[in-house]
Amino acid sequence: MEPAITVRGLRKEYPGGRGVQDVSFDVAAGEIFGVLGRNGAGKSTTVECIAGLRERDAGQVTVCGIDPAADEPALRRVLGVQLQDAALPEKLTVDEALNLYASFYDDPAPIDQLRDRLGLTQVRGSYFGRLSGGQQQRLSVALALIGRPRVAILDELTTGLDPQARREVWSILEQLRDTGTTFLLVSHFMEEAQRLCDRVVVIDDGRVVALDTPGRLAATLEAGQRMSFTLDATPPIDVLQALPSVRAARAEGGVVHVEGDADVVTDVILALDAHGTRARDLRVDQSNLEDAFVALMEKQEVRR
């Protein structure tokens, strides 16, 4: 199947010389694809070139086979966009906003269904300015989806939301997964990307520095596993450090901290048993995308 989005050798320079140097990736139809990177990495510039909001200097971009720079009307028929800080008038109600946006399209999504799906039925008569942050974001997702787009771009969807509202928006997106829409999600939150995205691209300094599933990214960057525990006996740190799966072991304030690869927990428990002691208050933290992201950014700093 043709990819929903292709980006090849994208370059966009600003007068200051920054922007996007060289970005390439494909997004498969139906994927939730994350665009990650620290502030100023080039995420918004990339996404704006895909959304036809910015002209690129070089490279190729297609959305469902359409070049955003060449055929804007065709692009609008396949693409829905929810951009950072897209505010609506305070005194527009939810239903008015939905009806207004629906009027832009020949064949909009049924409003009742969309309102229901996005959890907005109870606030259909409320002014935009009176909605909670989470409700405003859910409305902005509804508006991005009203034209039944094949591809939807969601930029910084949950920035500024409290943890509960953020989780509500995430669960809505999980439910939208089965609609077959392709989502391009720009995010600062690794937990969000880990939970929602099938694959992510990490952009740094205008270039792609990683492109993979969140799980594989966490594994290949060897963020590994961390465990901590207490012991009744003196911690046998040298014994633990000698285990092949252990990368680092130290005791601090009566708590032993060990980091290592996937086998570290079993190896440490067995080694302690052989040593005649047992771990208490055991905590194990699986490495996650956030660890991988931090490790990746540290690598980038070293390279500079």
Ligand SMILES: Nc1ncnc2c1ncn2[C@@H]1O[C@H](COP(=O)(O)OP(=O)(O)OP(=O)(O)O)[C@@H](O)[C@H]1O
């Ligand atoms: N209109 C502009 N004129 C000049 N420089 C710009 C312009 N827009 C962005 N830049 C610069 O280009 C680089 C990439 O910016 P961009 O907004 O794409 O990054 P980002 O990854 O989306 O950042 P953030 O997470 O902060 O939104 C930054 O160094 C930024 O300062």
